Amino acid sequence: xxxxxxxxxxxxxxxxxxxxxxxxxxxxxxxxxxxxxxxxxxxxxxxxxxxxxxxxxxxxxxxxxxxxxxxxxxxxxxxxxxxxxxxxxxxxxxxxxxxxxxxxxxxxxxxxxxxxxxxxxxxxxxxxxxxxxxxxxxxxxxxxxxxxxxxxxxxxxxxxxxxxxxxxxxxxxxxxxxxxxxxxxxxxxxxxxxxxxxxxxxxxxxxxxxxxxxxxxxxxxxxxxxxxxxxxxxxxxxxxxxxxxxxxxxxxxxxxxxxxxxxxxxxxxxxxxxxxxxxxxxxxxxxxxxxxxxxxxxxxxxxxxxxxxxxxxxxxxxxxxxxxxxxxxxxxxxxxxxxxxxxxxxxxxxxxxxxxxxxxxxxxxxxxxxxxxxxxxxxxxxxxxxxxxxxxxxxxxxxxxxxxxxxxxxxxxxxxxxxxxxxxxxxxxxxxxxxxxxxxxxxxxxxxxxxxxxxxxxxxxxxxxxxxxxxxx
Numbered sequence: 001x002x003x004x005x006x007x008x009x010x011x012x013x014x015x016x017x018x019x020x021x022x023x024x025x026x027x028x029x030x031x032x033x034x035x036x037x038x039x040x041x042x043x044x045x046x047x048x049x050x051x052x053x054x055x056x057x058x059x060x061x062x063x064x065x066x067x068x069x070x071x072x073x074x075x076x077x078x079x080x081x082x083x084x085x086x087x088x089x090x091x092x093x094x095x096x097x098x099x100x101x102x103x104x105x106x107x108x109x110x111x112x113x114x115x116x117x118x119x120x121x122x123x124x125x126x127x128x129x130x131x132x133x134x135x136x137x138x139x140x141x142x143x144x145x146x147x148x149x150x151x152x153x154x155x156x157x158x159x160x161x162x163x164x165x166x167x168x169x170x171x172x173x174x175x176x177x178x179x180x181x182x183x184x185x186x187x188x189x190x191x192x193x194x195x196x197x198x199x200x201x202x203x204x205x206x207x208x209x210x211x212x213x214x215x216x217x218x219x220x221x222x223x224x225x226x227x228x229x230x231x232x233x234x235x236x237x238x239x240x241x242x243x244x245x246x247x248x249x250x251x252x253x254x255x256x257x258x259x260x261x262x263x264x265x266x267x268x269x270x271x272x273x274x275x276x277x278x279x280x281x282x283x284x285x286x287x288x289x290x291x292x293x294x295x296x297x298x299x300x301x302x303x304x305x306x307x308x309x310x311x312x313x314x315x316x317x318x319x320x321x322x323x324x325x326x327x328x329x330x331x332x333x334x335x336x337x338x339x340x341x342x343x344x345x346x347x348x349x350x351x352x353x354x355x356x357x358x359x360x361x362x363x364x365x366x367x368x369x370x371x372x373x374x375x376x377x378x379x380x381x382x383x384x385x386x387x388x389x390x391x392x393x394x395x396x397x398x399x400x401x402x403x404x405x406x407x408x409x410x411x412x413x414x415x416x417x418x419x420x421x422x423x424x425x426x427x428x429x430x431x432x433x434x435x436x437x438x439x440x441x442x443x444x445x446x447x448x449x450x451x452x453x454x455x456x457x458x459x460x461x462x463x464x465x466x467x468x469x470x471x472x473x
């Protein structure tokens with residue numbers, strides 16, 4: 001009987017053997033783990049952040065350069081339109097001392113006509129300048145009147161700020177960075193660290209003291225009635241203009257009223273052109289953050305503001321010139337500061353009836369084309385000054401550019417009806433050095449005559465142009 005036995009299947013047959021890993025494979029895997037194959041990275045993020053950083057740095061440097069150029073008088077002047085540069089070339093600047101504890105500042109004046117005729121001095125209101133009266137002074141000059149238009153400090157081409165050294169005023173981030181950089185240049189990078197090692201404390205107070213002592217900052221000029229009186233007095237005395245026919249436009253009445261009250265003997269007449277305590281241009285908007293930047297940065301917004309409140313006849317180039325003068329060299333800050341110093345409680349009736357003022361011939365020139373409210377204001381001014389001659393013009397509240405000929409006719413006719421002015425030039429004081437020379441010359445002359453010598457001596461007074469007194473009509 002046959003015995004059938006089942007043979008066990010060879011496990012190698014059921015599970016086919018896998019390839020045995022070679023030693024070289026282990027070596028490759030280890031090398032792969034140690035030195036993984038670098039994956040390709042996206043370069044976009046790097047270049048994106050690099051571009052952003054470079055762009056921000058460029059914007060900062062451009063902003064700083066623009067800020068510096070605006071405060072640099074030469075760069076600012078070269079950026080002006082031709083009309084403004086031409087107006088500046090036709091005038092001149094005069095040094096005046098507004099306050100005794102401050103440095104002198106420059107005041108710009110433009111004039112036309114012969115100095116040996118009647119003199120008309122024009123004072124603008126806040127937000128304007130002598131540029132607004134350029135056509136008017138030329139027209140007056142052609143009519144035989146010496147006309148002078150002044151840029152009050154803080155306006156036009158006059159100084160709008162002064163440099164203040166020292167103090168603990170708050171400054172911006174950029175200015176503080178400049179101070180730190182200057183201190184590092186002067187003392188060295190490790191100066192504070194050396195001081196800390198020697199004393200055991202950071203010399204914070206000394207750093208602040210050094211910064212405050214050498215800090216140079218710009219302070220906007222604030223012009224009130226007292227400051228305006230000093231400026232007018234010094235300009236008129238320096239140019240030898242007295243007596244003058246004074247023309248006050250817009251808010252110049254409140255600014256110049258003190259000088260007229262104190263120097264009424266030097267005033268031949270006063271002409272008010274649409275005068276009010278508050279300026280026609282709403283300057284308060286220039287103190288509102290955001291709005292002020294838009295108005296002064298773009299001519300469109302400023303043009304709409306001027307057309308709505310001041311004048312509809314002005315050309316776009318003239319409006320833009322006023323915007324540029326307000327924007328440059330801290331003009332906005334100075335005008336806003338002067339606006340805050342206006343005496344809004346000024347009583348024109350009380351001023352007009354005060355001693356000295358009530359004897360001055362007056363003329364009021366008022367707009368007939370403005371709003372009804374402004375016409376009513378003109379009637380109120382006429383009642384407050386009953387002795388004044390009241391006439392109307394066909395322009396708006398800023399008529400001096402579009403109606404310059406009409407205004408010049410009114411002023412020249414009014415001035416011609418008054419008696420001729422007599423201008424006296426006071427004898428100038430002789431300097432001490434010149435006085436000594438004169439005394440020596442006199443002593444030598446007496447000595448020569450005593451000895452009988454007939455030498456002719458030149459007159460030192462004539463050589464120096466001193467000791468003369470003359471009058472003009």
